[in-house]
Amino acid sequence: MTRLNILWALLLGLGLWQALVILTGAPHFILPSPWRVAQAAWNSRVVIAENAWVTTLEVLLGLVLGTLLGAATAIHLAMSKTAERLMLPILVFTQAVPVFALAPVLTLWFGYGIGSKIVMAVLIIYFPVTSAFHDGLTRVDRGALDLAKSMGATKANIMRHIQIPHALPALGTGLKLAAVYAPIGAVIGEWVGASKGLGYLMLLANGRAKIDLMFASLITLACLTVVLHWAVGLLAKRLNTYALGVAPQTPAARAGRA
Amino acid sequence: MADGAERRMSAAPGITLSGQHSIGGAPLFAAEMMLPGGQWTCLLGPSGIGKSTVLRLILGLETGGDFVGQIAASDGQSLANRISYMAQSDLLMPWLSVTENTVIGARLRGDVPDLKRAEALLDRVGLGPHAQKKPSALSGGMRQRAALARTLMEDRPIVLLDEPFSALDAGTRADMQELAAEVLAGKTVLLVTHDPAEAARLGHQIIVMSAGEATAWPTPASSPIREINAPETLTCQAELLAHLRQVQA
Structure with missing residues (x-):
């Protein structure tokens, strides 16, 4: 059902695109037809794949590092009232600085390689992950905390056995946001200065008036983001299922319930 | 006795x-x-x-x-x-099995839980067959039994x-x-x-x-x-x- 819907949406999109090309009569170096883009994608498949690999690596590393850093910060903030008081305003303030504006500086500091793009992706997802996870950690039922205290629990153990498992769904929400943002960070980093990656390829193709290749790169990037979003969505679902203690719905369980 | x-x-x-x-x-x-x-x-x-x-x-x-x-x-x-404490809400952790919920006090103190005793207590409150289930699979009454077993596990006067x-x-x-x-x-x-x-x-x-x-x-x-x-x-x-x-x- 959903697969059929996706197929229809895809066909509709392609149809609209083709219609736009015919109706406007735009030349192929302004708006190439879907077929032309498909041809360009096929002809340049090796180049696209190589650059897509670099971008994927940047995004994945950025996502992992940013999540680790964000989760660690959130735990630290939730455990220390002082840290929370001092750091939360700073964190919010840093969000007022558009991360994109930092791209040139980051390129200067971390070079033209994938380093600066990873840092860019980390910076852009750090805040959503931190704030979502911190929210989850601090929104634990007061009764559960009272119970833990009456049992003589230590702060660290409350964090480990109650707060973190409880906050996993919130972390999942943060990760879903991060999955959307991380590719943006990486591509902007590539635009500012790079010798590899889909963002770099887009600029290069644009400069050489190979608009069909540019579109092919853009579509590849969109596909990567969709796959990433889907994978992270699955992960978030699993975190949710775990934290709520709901057994995965197997056909046998469904039959048993009915 | x-x-x-x-x-x-x-x-x-x-x-x-x-x-x-x-x-x-x-x-x-x-x-x-x-x-x-x-x-x-x-x-x-x-x-x-x-x-x-x-x-x-x-x-x-x-x-x-x-x-x-x-x-x-x-x-x-x-x-x-x-002192041990039991509230209106069962306060069971949804991600833990009934047994693990029973011994959460020991986990929170960083002690090694006595799983044998937990099993015996769960038998005593009539939850023996449900020890490995998650709270979401239990009825309200069974969840309060689990909370009672957790209270007993603490063994406070x-x-x-x-x-x-x-x-x-x-x-x-x-x-x-x-x-x-x-x-x-x-x-x-x-x-x-x-x-x-x-x-x-x-x-x-x-x-x-x-x-x-x-x-x-x-x-x-x-x-x-x-x-x-x-x-x-x-x-x-x-x-x-x-x-x-x-x-x-």
């Missing part, structure tokens, strides 16, 4: 609480109460009068107000780490119960009252409740709180747990309800 119960009974201290509690300068209650060691005290009174606050004070938790007075155990020792059966259906509630009376025998129990029938059934002592004071209400002559339909239980319940309605007004 009887020996064990006796030993526990002598081990469970009584608690005295006397003093005034106020929130932001406005007095909430002034109370003086004595919870006899090894017995059940039922605490009733209108909503918002501070019943749960009494419980939190004894537990040593934040109350959002100031308490001036004294809370002490009859044996002169500190109350810290001698004093147990504070904050309306633990109020969300259960009538039949399940009566079952749980009997089970709790049986497994908590010999401990000093403070039960906060809204239900006169529950107090009439379970209390060695019944205390009614009002803004000015906490007064003892006469309990039936027989010792708990009393039959639901015994005339003295029903009389006590009816008179207590009538009294509570006056306090309310």
Whole structure:
């Protein structure tokens, strides 16, 4: 059902695109037809794949590092009232600085390689992950905390056995946001200065008036983001299922319930 | 078994609480109460009068107000780490199995949990076959049984119960009252409740709180747990309800 819907949406999109090309009569170096883009994608498949690999690596590393850093910060903030008081305003303030504006500086500091793009992706997802996870950690039922205290629990153990498992769904929400943002960070980093990656390829193709290749790169990037979003969505679902203690719905369980 | 119960009974201290509690300068209650060691005290009174606050004070938790007075155990020792607590909400961790929930106290203290004892306790509260299930797979009554097993696992001489059966259906509630009376025998129990029938059934002592004071209400002559339909239980319940309605007004 959903697969059929996706197929229809895809066909509709392609149809609209083709219609736009015919109706406007735009030349192929302004708006190439879907077929032309498909041809360009096929002809340049090796180049696209190589650059897509670099971008994927940047995004994945950025996502992992940013999540680790964000989760660690959130735990630290939730455990220390002082840290929370001092750091939360700073964190919010840093969000007022558009991360994109930092791209040139980051390129200067971390070079033209994938380093600066990873840092860019980390910076852009750090805040959503931190704030979502911190929210989850601090929104634990007061009764559960009272119970833990009456049992003589230590702060660290409350964090480990109650707060973190409880906050996993919130972390999942943060990760879903991060999955959307991380590719943006990486591509902007590539635009500012790079010798590899889909963002770099887009600029290069644009400069050489190979608009069909540019579109092919853009579509590849969109596909990567969709796959990433889907994978992270699955992960978030699993975190949710775990934290709520709901057994995965197997056909046998469904039959048993009915 | 009887020996064990006796030993526990002598081990469970009584608690005295006397003093005034106020929130932001406005007095909430002034109370003086004595919870006899090894017995059940039922605490009733209108909503918002501070019943749960009494419980939190004894537990040593934040109350959002100031308490001036004294809370002490009859044996002169500190109350810290001698109290376990059970609330209206089962407070089971949804991601843990029933067994793991039962031993969460040990995990939270960083101790190695005694899983054998947990299994025995779960058998005792009738959850043996469900030990590996997650709380979401249990009924409300079964979840409160699991919470009771977790309370027993702590093995503390004093147990504070904050309306633990109020969300259960009538039949399940009566079952749980009997089970709790049986497994908590010999401990000093403070039960906060809204239900006169529950107090009439379970209390060695019944205390009614009002803004000015906490007064003892006469309990039936027989010792708990009393039959639901015994005339003295029903009389006590009816008179207590009538009294509570006056306090309310």
